[in-house]
């Protein structure tokens with residue numbers, strides 16, 4: 078009898094350690110997946126910094142363009158509904174699936190590259206809202222938004238304009254080239270004719286899809302000290318942005334404004350946190366994701382509260398009450414507690 082209980086406690090202790098070890102190993106979500114050749118390309122591109130652009134920028138800053146002389150810098154294809162494609166690389170609309178995949182890798186590459194260069198940037202607008210819901214891009218989004226400080230914008234303009242970054246994501250066998258293009262009218266920090274509200278773009282050269290990059294500047298330090306705004310007149314208190322918070326977005330390390338809820342409510346009102354039906358998608362708490370209403374696989378296996386397994390249509394409200402089947406480690410943990 079004694080021996081039996083001794084063996085049992087020994088067994089449980091071993092199991093508990095294993096579970097604990099696995100649990101610790103599983104929680105480090107921030108470490109980004111490998112991107113082949115990324116570091117090497119960064120170094121190569123850094124060497125090829127464009128001296129000519131640097132000089133033209135200094136000229137530009139001293140001869141600040143007047144509003145009436147400001148043509149629109151970034152050109153879209155001029156096709157209806159194609160405003161989210163760069164005109165130079167647009168070859169037609171991509172499928173929803175291709176768009177989502179392209180945007181996911183666009184932001185991953187941007188996060189990875191900026192962090193490798195020590196460049197500060199944070200999620201903004203709809204991209205920030207996507208993070209708030211589930212750390213992912215909102216599935217209906219057609220472009221992405223990030224912000225930078227004016228100092229960072231200057232650094233990008235002076236050092237990295239028109240550089241191209243090769244990206245090779247082995248997990249997905251996904252290779253792309255991204256172009257960082259800085260609007261020369263970034264030096265003018267007022268709205269002007271509103272032709273140049275976007276300061277820079279990180280562009281997928283294969284599809285023309287992009288991330289909009291906008292800088293925040295203190296445009297009126299006398300009347301509004303400590304208020305920074307973009308050229309589209311979104312205004313923030315400095316302490317709403319800083320210090321930035323570290324989060325996870327699309328499995329990569331990212332940063333968001335300090336008062337992210339305030340920032341989101343100002344832009345979208347609190348309905349942004351409560352509306353669970355949007356753009357032909359439903360929020361499914363049981364899945365923690367936005368699910369398209371017309372889904373090819375309409376059923377999913379759930380465990381109901383009474384323990385019964387059941388196939389439930391994705392948009393069936395009973396799915397909200399159900400929880401997905403337990404994972405392997407949840408099962409092991411149950412065994413230990415027994």
Ligand SMILES: *[C@@H]1O[C@H](CO)[C@@H](O)[C@H](O)[C@H]1NC(C)=O
Nearest residue numbers: 130134234238239259260261
């Ligand atoms: C970036 O390079 C492009 C192409 O050479 C040029 O048209 C643009 O003015 C440059 N932007 C800046 C900020 O220098």
